[in-house]
Amino acid sequence: MSSLDFREGHPGSSRVVGLAIVLGLHVVLLAALVFGLGSKDEEEAQVPLQVTLLEEESAPEPPAPETPPPPPDLAPPEPAYIPPPEIKLETPPPAPKAIQAVQETKPEPQPVKRQQKPAVTGPRADPSHGNTQPPYPAASRRMGEEGRVVLELYVDETGDVTKGRIAQSSGFPRLDKTALIHAKRKWHFLPAMQNGKPVGHWIKFAVAFKLTD
Helix, strand or coil, X not given: CCCCCCCCCCHHHHHHHHHHHHHHHHHHHHHHHHHHHXXXXXXXXXXXXXXXXXXXXXXXXXXXXXXXXXXXXXXXXXXXXXXXXXXXXXXXXXXXXXXXXXXCCCCCCCCCCCXXXXXXXXXXXXXXXXXXXXXXXXXXXXXXXXXXXXXXEEEXXXXXXXXXXXXXXXXXXXXXXXXXXXXXXXXXXXXXEECCEEECEEEEEEEEECCCC
């Protein structure tokens, strides 16, 4: 077993020993500081973080406006009664007897003189052109049709029949049509005269259909 020999005759060895002691103390202090700080950091890291969420406070709703009460239903005051003024009518004095009412007489209207048109003499038979009897339709004769038809004919200024119509039927359209066509095609008259001039005029003419003819 070895031992350190501290003797006065070896001053260098005591200095070395002092330095070693000082260095050892520094190392111990450094290690204590390092390990102490690390343990504190771990403790602080292990502390749980508590977070509290604060709910946002909603702004209070404004109070609803108060509805004003309806105005009272006040009936209009009745108008004050004002009596109507009295009106006095003055009666006019009677008219003197010397003044008499004069009745206005209206003149009688004069008759209006109308200009009379000269008389018209109707169409007449032309002696130079005899108007013949319309032919009897064969079908009407076989079927026993007979009767009297009245024609209304328009005779122009030359005496020809230019228009015509049935004024009264015989009761059989076939007889009516035959008489009208024959008159417009074959008949001729002396024209009507008015103030010495020939004019167009309507005339009625009767045609009879008899099976004995």
